[in-house]
Amino acid sequence: MADVYNIEKNLKIDVPSDTTQVLLVAKYDILKHIRSKRLLAIGIILALVLALVTFLGTYNNPDPHDAAKFIGNYAGFVSIMIVIGVTLFAGDAIVSEFQGRTGYLLFPNPVKKSSLYAGKFLASVGIMSIVIVAYYLVAIVIGLAYTGNFTDLSIYSMLLAILYGAAATGVAFLISSVLKTSTASLVLTFFMLFLILTLVSSVFTLAGIKPDGELTFAGGTISDIMKTPYPVDSVTNLTEGGRFVFHQYAPGVGISVLVEIAWLAVTSSLGYIAFKRREMVS
C-alpha cells in the first residue's frame, strides 16, 4: 500500500510503497552493472575459466560418461568466481554513494535508507546470481555434449553457489557500509573472502577444530556436492603414535546452508545499521 501524499498542484503524487522503491533502486543498480565495465570484466573471466576447464576436463577425463565429475571440474572454480563477482558488484555499493557524492542526489528523496540498502543488495545478489546461472548453464550444456548425461547435483551445486554468493554479498555490504573509500572497500572485500576467512579456516583445521561456522569453509559444499560419495572428515597420522595428525574436514551440506543463511542475516543487518548511522558529512 502506497503512502498517500497528494500534492494539490498540477501533479498527483503518491509516494510509492517501500517495496516498489526497493525494486526501483534494484532496477537502476542492475542497469549500472549492465552498463559498467565490471560486467564485461567478469564476462571475460567467466569465458576464460569455462574455456580452460573445458580443455582440461576433456583432455584428461578417464570416464567421459560421468557428468557429476565433469561438472565438478567447473564447480571447483565457482568459489573464486563468486569472490571476484562479489568484489566487483557489491564491494563498493554503499561507500561509492558517499565517496562519489551521488548520495547528495539520492538521499534527499522520499525513500527510506532501508529501501536503498535492500534495493542495492537485491541488485548485487541478482546480477551475481545471473552470472552464476550463466556459468552453470554453459557448463551443463558442455557436459551434456561431452558426457551425454545430466546430473541433478549440478543444480544443487548452483543453488549452493547462489546462497554462498548472497552471504558473501552480505560481507561486502558490511565492509562497504563501514569503510570510507571505494578502493579500500574493494580490496578488503576481496582479501576477506579470498584470504582472511580461508586462513581462519586453516588455523581451526590445524588446531583440530572443524570450522563449521566459517563462511568460506561452508562454501566448500559447492564443489563437494558434486563428489560421489560425499567427502567425510578424516584424520591422518603424520608420525607414529599420533603426535602429529593432519585433519581434513568436509563441510556438511545442511549445516553449511544454515551457516550461510546466518552469515547473510548477520552481515547484512550489521551493514544496514552502519549505513543508517552513516552521515553525509563531506
Next chain:
Amino acid sequence: MEYPIEIENLVKDYRGGFRAVDALTLKVPHKAFLGFLGPNGAGKTTTIKVLTNMLVATSGKASLNGIDVTADPKMALADVGAVVETPEFYPYLTPLETLEYLGQLRGMSMTDIQRRSKEVLDVVKMTEWQDKRIGKFSKGMKQRLAIAQALLHEPSVIILDEPTSGLDPRGMFEMREVLRELKKGDYTVFMSSHLMNEVQEVCSDVALINKGKLLKSASVESLLSEFRDKKIEVRTMRKVEPADFVNVGKISGVQGINTLADNAFTLDFNGGDEEQARLLLDLQATGLKIVTFKESGMALESLYMSLIKDSR
C-alpha cells in the same frame, strides 16, 4: 501550512566536539524565498543537510510541511526538491534516465515524468544533452541538472545550497533567471548563498548565521531600511589634499575615509537618504568639485559584513 520549513533549537555537533549549528531556530513562511547567509563554516550546509536527512541533529527539531525530518524522512521529503552542495550523478545514466529514476522514486506517473522532464530540462537549458550519458558533463552542467531534478515534481518546498556554485558567468545569469521564475511560482524556497547580489535580487527574506547561531532574520526590505551604514565612493576633479580630508571628516555621519587614488576616496557613512543627500552638498561646500558620488557595494553586503564583524 503557515511555515513549511521550521527549525527549532537545532544543535549539530560533529565528532571531536565541533558545534556546527548552535540552538538555531528559524521559521520560513509559506511562499517566502529565504536567503540563508553566512561565511564559510557558519553552519549553512550543515543545517541544510539536517533538513534533507543527510545528517542527524544532535538535538532540536527540523520539520518540512509539519513533518519531523528525523522521525519520518520519507513523508517529510515527499514534497521537497533539494540541491545540496554539487551532487554527482550516476555517470551511466542520461539526464532523461536520471529524471525518470528520481521521478519514479517520488511517485510520479511516467506521463508526468516525460512531460516535466522536457519542461525542466528546457528551463535549465539542457535539452540538447538529454540523451547523453552524464559521465563527462562539466560541473556547471551537473549543477543545472541538479536544479532540474529538484523542480521535477513541482515540490512546494525547494531547498538550494549555493545553486550558482560552479557555474560560469553566463550560467550564473541563467540560474538567476531560474530563481526569479521560482519566486513567481507557488514555492517556498530556502537558499543558502555567498552572493549578496543574488540574495538581494531574488530573496524576499534573509537569515544571517555565523558560528552556527542565528544573527538576524527578517524580510530583505525591513533589514535594508533598518540598516544605515553605507560606503560612499567619491571622485573629484582635483587631487584631494590632507586638509580636505580633515574637512570631510568633520561632516556629520562620516565615520571613516579610505583613499583610493589622488582624486578618489570612499567614505564610511551612517545615515538615511536625506542625510546622504546633505552629505553631497556638504562635500561640495568643502571646495571639492565632485565628479561622481555613489554608494559602493550592496547594502545587504554591508549589513552582512557588519553583523559578521560584531559576532566575532
